[in-house]
Structure formats: C-alpha cells, structure tokens
Amino acid sequence: MTEPLFDRVAILGIGLIGSSLARVIRREDMARTVVAGDTGPGVAERALELGIVDEATTDLAQAVRDADLVVLCAPVGVSDQIARTIAPSLKPGAIVTDVGSVKLRVIEMVTPELPDTVHFVPGHPLAGTEKSGPDAGFAQVFQGRWCVLTPLPDTNPDALEKVSEMWRRAGMAIEIMDPAHHDRVLAITSHLPHLIAYTIVGTASNMETQMSREVVRFSATGFRDFTRIAGSDPIMWRDIFLNNRDAVLDVLQRFTEDLTALQRAIRWGEGEVLEELFSRTRAIRKAVIDAKQA
Amino acid sequence: MTEPLFDRVAILGIGLIGSSLARVIRREDMARTVVAGDTGPGVAERALELGIVDEATTDLAQAVRDADLVVLCAPVGVSDQIARTIAPSLKPGAIVTDVGSVKLRVIEMVTPELPDTVHFVPGHPLAGTEKSGPDAGFAQVFQGRWCVLTPLPDTNPDALEKVSEMWRRAGMAIEIMDPAHHDRVLAITSHLPHLIAYTIVGTASNMETQMSREVVRFSATGFRDFTRIAGSDPIMWRDIFLNNRDAVLDVLQRFTEDLTALQRAIRWGEGEVLEELFSRTRAIRKAVIDAKQA
Structure with a gap:
C-alpha cells in the first residue's frame, strides 16, 4: 500500500x-x-x-x-x-x-x-x-x-x-x-469553443417560438453537441471569460476574421475555399484521434 | 413477415x-x-x-x-x-x-x-x-x-x-x-454549427506551430467536440453551404451580432450579461435532454 x-x-x-x-x-x-x-x-x-x-x-x-x-x-x-x-x-x-x-x-x-x-x-x-x-x-x-x-x-x-x-x-x-501560455492555449481549446457554443444556442433560442421548438426537436445533427457544451455552469464560465479577457478577445478576433472570410466564400460561391478548409480541418480531427484525445 | x-x-x-x-x-x-x-x-x-x-x-x-x-x-x-x-x-x-x-x-x-x-x-x-x-x-x-x-x-x-x-x-x-422551412431549421441546427466548427478548428490550425500542437494535445476541454464535427465530409459540406446559401447567411448574420454583443460584454466586464445568457442556454440543454435528442 x-x-x-x-x-x-x-x-x-x-x-x-x-x-x-x-x-x-x-x-x-x-x-x-x-x-x-x-x-x-x-x-x-x-x-x-x-x-x-x-x-x-x-x-x-x-x-x-x-x-x-x-x-x-x-x-x-x-x-x-x-x-x-x-x-x-x-x-x-x-x-x-x-x-x-x-x-x-x-x-x-x-x-x-x-x-x-x-x-x-x-x-x-x-x-x-x-x-x-x-x-x-x-x-x-x-x-x-x-x-x-x-x-x-x-x-x-x-x-x-x-x-x-x-x-x-x-x-x-x-x-x-508558463501561466500566460496556459491562458492562451486554453483560450483557443476551451474558452472560445464554450463562448461559441453559448452564442449559437442563444441565437437559436432568439429565433421565433415555433422555430426554437423545432431547433430542440431536430438538434441531433450538430446543434446537440453545442447544447451540451452550453449547458456548463454559468457562474464558472462567466468568471473564466471575465478573468481571461485578453487571451479570449485575441482568439475571438482571429475567429471572427476567419468566419468572415468563409461567409464571403459562401456568398460568392467559392467552393474551392470551403473545400480547402474542410479538408484541412479533417486532418486535424485525425491528429486529435491519433493523440488519443478523441 | x-x-x-x-x-x-x-x-x-x-x-x-x-x-x-x-x-x-x-x-x-x-x-x-x-x-x-x-x-x-x-x-x-x-x-x-x-x-x-x-x-x-x-x-x-x-x-x-x-x-x-x-x-x-x-x-x-x-x-x-x-x-x-x-x-x-x-x-x-x-x-x-x-x-x-x-x-x-x-x-x-x-x-x-x-x-x-x-x-x-x-x-x-x-x-x-x-x-x-x-x-x-x-x-x-x-x-x-x-x-x-x-x-x-x-x-x-x-x-x-x-x-x-x-x-x-x-x-x-x-x-x-415545407422545403423552405426545412432549409431554415437545418441552417440553424446543423449548417451553422458545422460552419462554426470548421472555422474554429481552422483558426486553431492557423496559430503558430507550437500552439497548434498543444491545441491537439489539450483538446479534451471543448475543442475536441468541434474537431469531431469539423471532420465531416468536405465535399458534402461544401455543397450544403453553396446550396443553402441564403438561409445560412441569414443565421450567420444573427450569430455574428450575438457574438459581437458577447465580445463587448467581455471587454467591458459585464458579468451579468454573460451569466444571463449562460443560464438561458442551460435551460435549452435541458429541453434537448427532455426531448430525448441528447
């Protein structure tokens, strides 16, 4: 013993x-x-x-x-x-x-x-x-x-x-x-994903009543995973965002730029921009699986 | 039989x-x-x-x-x-x-x-x-x-x-x-979540090399779920975004507005704005569980 x-x-x-x-x-x-x-x-x-x-x-x-x-x-x-x-x-x-x-x-x-x-x-x-x-x-x-x-x-x-x-x-x-490095790594791996999940679930709940009922009903195709994350403790997460402000705002800015670029690609029908990104992210999924974190 | x-x-x-x-x-x-x-x-x-x-x-x-x-x-x-x-x-x-x-x-x-x-x-x-x-x-x-x-x-x-x-x-x-209604419901429950997941995984992979290694390593706290979604078939998803353009751009616009409001709340330390949203989304998670879609 x-x-x-x-x-x-x-x-x-x-x-x-x-x-x-x-x-x-x-x-x-x-x-x-x-x-x-x-x-x-x-x-x-x-x-x-x-x-x-x-x-x-x-x-x-x-x-x-x-x-x-x-x-x-x-x-x-x-x-x-x-x-x-x-x-x-x-x-x-x-x-x-x-x-x-x-x-x-x-x-x-x-x-x-x-x-x-x-x-x-x-x-x-x-x-x-x-x-x-x-x-x-x-x-x-x-x-x-x-x-x-x-x-x-x-x-x-x-x-x-x-x-x-x-x-x-x-x-x-x-x-x-290093503590500062920790805060940057977590901002992208954990804090930003949570913020996004909270936002998207909030956006859905702001849509008209019939729609938000259907969102719940048909949540199995992607949305569900976000509701799981967005079901996390509100006080704990409020405190995380308020206390890792600079790192969160930095990755949020990068995310918004990337999202705007995709939005533009969708508007202009630039399929190759979408396909290139979606192929790249698939490789990252593979890396996560290989690192046994899946 | x-x-x-x-x-x-x-x-x-x-x-x-x-x-x-x-x-x-x-x-x-x-x-x-x-x-x-x-x-x-x-x-x-x-x-x-x-x-x-x-x-x-x-x-x-x-x-x-x-x-x-x-x-x-x-x-x-x-x-x-x-x-x-x-x-x-x-x-x-x-x-x-x-x-x-x-x-x-x-x-x-x-x-x-x-x-x-x-x-x-x-x-x-x-x-x-x-x-x-x-x-x-x-x-x-x-x-x-x-x-x-x-x-x-x-x-x-x-x-x-x-x-x-x-x-x-x-x-x-x-x-x-109705087909148009289907496309709007799916834009929020499925297409937007996938677009966001693709974006965030792409944003992470664009960060400096050491950081993106660590993102994979420490992906268990939120990011992982996004990599799973962002591992979906690139051609299938390219076609979805290009062919549900109007509905996707509409929900994306709403999402961006909501995200900007949260970004502002973080910058100005408005804890009550964050807490209110995070409590609301937790209730939606409960609804998803109650609807047996979790």
Whole structure:
C-alpha cells in the first residue's frame, strides 16, 4: 500500500471537480482526512451525505485549519476573496493549490493574500463534464487526462512535486507550463469553443417560438453537441471569460476574421475555399484521434 | 413477415447514409434486390464486397434500370447531373427520393430533369456521423431519429407513403415540412454549427506551430467536440453551404451580432450579461435532454 500523501486535505468548493477529487483521494488513500468547505446552501452537507468526505463545513476558515493541503475548487472570480478568508487560518508549511481554468489572474488574485509561510502551486486539471455539483463528480473523470501546473519562479519544488503526485495518482499526466501560455492555449481549446457554443444556442433560442421548438426537436445533427457544451455552469464560465479577457478577445478576433472570410466564400460561391478548409480541418480531427484525445 | 416494400431499389451514392440504408433495407427485408450505383473509384465494388447490396455498378443509368425506388445519396451539388444521367433509364411509375441536407435547391435541380412518369419525394433523414464511405455505415444510424420529408403540392400520395414507410421501418419518425422551412431549421441546427466548427478548428490550425500542437494535445476541454464535427465530409459540406446559401447567411448574420454583443460584454466586464445568457442556454440543454435528442 502507498503511504498517504497528506494528513489532512481541505477542498474548498465541492462541485464537480472538488467532489471528484474527494472521491479519488479516498479511492487512492491519499489522505487520512478530507474536509469539504463550501458556502453554497446545503452543498457541504450533501458531500458529507454522499460519504465522499470525512468532515464538511460552510466556514472556509474552519475548513483549512490544520490542513496540509488546501485545494481551491470554487469559480475563479472568488479566488481572492477565498484566499483572504482562509489566510489567517492556514497552517505554516501548508500547500495551497487550485484547479482554475485561468492561471494569470488567479495567481494575481491569490498570491498577495497568502502568508509567506505557505506554498502556492497554481494548477489546472483539464477534466470535467458539463454537469455541476457534488452529485455530478466521479473519480474516473481525471483518468488519462492532462493536468497543467503553472509554478512561479519561487514555487517550492517539494510542494510542486506533492501536488503533481496527487494528480498522477488520480490518473493524470502532468504538464508544466508558463501561466500566460496556459491562458492562451486554453483560450483557443476551451474558452472560445464554450463562448461559441453559448452564442449559437442563444441565437437559436432568439429565433421565433415555433422555430426554437423545432431547433430542440431536430438538434441531433450538430446543434446537440453545442447544447451540451452550453449547458456548463454559468457562474464558472462567466468568471473564466471575465478573468481571461485578453487571451479570449485575441482568439475571438482571429475567429471572427476567419468566419468572415468563409461567409464571403459562401456568398460568392467559392467552393474551392470551403473545400480547402474542410479538408484541412479533417486532418486535424485525425491528429486529435491519433493523440488519443478523441 | 412483412411484405417487401419494393422489388428493386437503386441507391446512388453508397457512402455513409447510402450504405446504412442498404444495410437497413436488408435487415428489414424491404426489397428483393438492392443495387448500388457509385462513380467513385472502387466504392460500388466495396459495397458489393461488404455484402450489403446485391449488385453494384459505376454506371448510374444502368443502376436505376427497372428499379421501383431510386434513392439519391450523393452530395447535393451533383443532384441535377445525376438526375439528368438517370432520367432516360427510369422505369415509368418509379419513385425517386433523396437524402440531401438541403431541400429547396435539390428540388429546383432535380424536378425539371425527371420525366413526368416518375414520382419525386424530396427527403432528409436527420442521421449520420462525421465519418464517410460504405464501411462507415450501419443500420442502427437511423434508429429513433427524425426523417423530414418535403413533398411538393403535386407529389403522389402513394409514393410519399411508401417512402415514409421505408424510413419508419428503418426506425425513424416522419415529419412533413415545407422545403423552405426545412432549409431554415437545418441552417440553424446543423449548417451553422458545422460552419462554426470548421472555422474554429481552422483558426486553431492557423496559430503558430507550437500552439497548434498543444491545441491537439489539450483538446479534451471543448475543442475536441468541434474537431469531431469539423471532420465531416468536405465535399458534402461544401455543397450544403453553396446550396443553402441564403438561409445560412441569414443565421450567420444573427450569430455574428450575438457574438459581437458577447465580445463587448467581455471587454467591458459585464458579468451579468454573460451569466444571463449562460443560464438561458442551460435551460435549452435541458429541453434537448427532455426531448430525448441528447
């Protein structure tokens, strides 16, 4: 049997990712005690009921007391507020990490709030579904996926290694990245696709009533996949767009230019422009399949 | 045992949909003989090898001889050319139907070419995957999906009923629609989503080389679903956009306006605009799930 990595782990925000992490920590025996801290009505209690944590509280400062690992799993927009709330209660030597989909802003928000005696390891496990809440989590969600860690120049190497080891035991492959680069890669692979999906589903719902009923009815031919993505947690995604603004606006600009070019090709009947692009994107699909990310 | 619906069926274009139809016709014993006609190199032959048709030929006029049902399953752009090729060989009283994703233009292209002695029933089974070719087909693809038929005022009711019955036996529910309305509904549920997916995958591939490698590597968080859609058949989709131009340009314009509004909300940090939309789209996702189209 492997030695538990941690004595006491506090998970702040016990939604889809937080509760999945609690489950995998238990499955892999990574900690002696897991505490859920969540201020949402009934959420912490629900995690306790599900039997995935040992203790649960709505008092975040209470949750982190004596923890040697604190994992921030709340929407990124409240990172600074949570860091401020827990700072006085953090045990010296504790490791603080996060799972936010944005890294530069989270680092800016969290770092100044934390005492010098704790180690901050910014991270982002690339895992999840469109669902949310503690009931939606499952230990397997991390299996075979990437976890990006974006340590700072002064990040403690032992803390980085312990966080890495936790995600490895959860089934993830670790990738170390510069935070700004992370934010650009995610802007194109994740944030822009979500923004587009939200938009197109919104556009459909704005059409006349009969049409939007039919859109739902006949959604199996493309639209359906967009509704799945656009069913993701509204607060989480609001915070991502507001906190990765520059990178999102940059890729959005590129996307709009490319879309305008296609629009023009359709208007003028330039079939060869469409065919050339559609053949190129098919090759990328093949690359995704070959990279076993399909 | 049910009576075979047809004596001899000719399927012109034995790709994903054509070969799936051949398979389901065999499974349900809907015809005594099924003929594949396909001018693609080796395609008709491959269908014969797969054992899903009784006869195969690259000569489309030959394929339709004596057929009492002819199903056009080629990309919509060649509909007029195929209709012209087969017209002199069609048996009087034969039914001609199609599976094209665009209806107005197909009707415009096919109707004038066909002799008055045959019955044309324009149709569109809303089924498929991103794959193509006779190996990619499977009989189950139609199960539980919608088949839209867009008969003309003078369409023969018996012919309409026979085509409906074929798709019902394939597992589909029939919806009768006006062709122009079909084209508008599909523009938003299918054509626009595909155009957007093609664009975003193209935008990603245009980014610098290192970035596009990483886009593939970290595609699991949204981008992946778009690459699947953007892996669809290039010729088929080129023809759809060129032949449903007005409806596609109309929904694209609405989409662009909505996207611009979101872009502005992100730039100006208007979280409530984002949150309101994201909550609304989540309700639509629920409607899609409730309609059992998820």
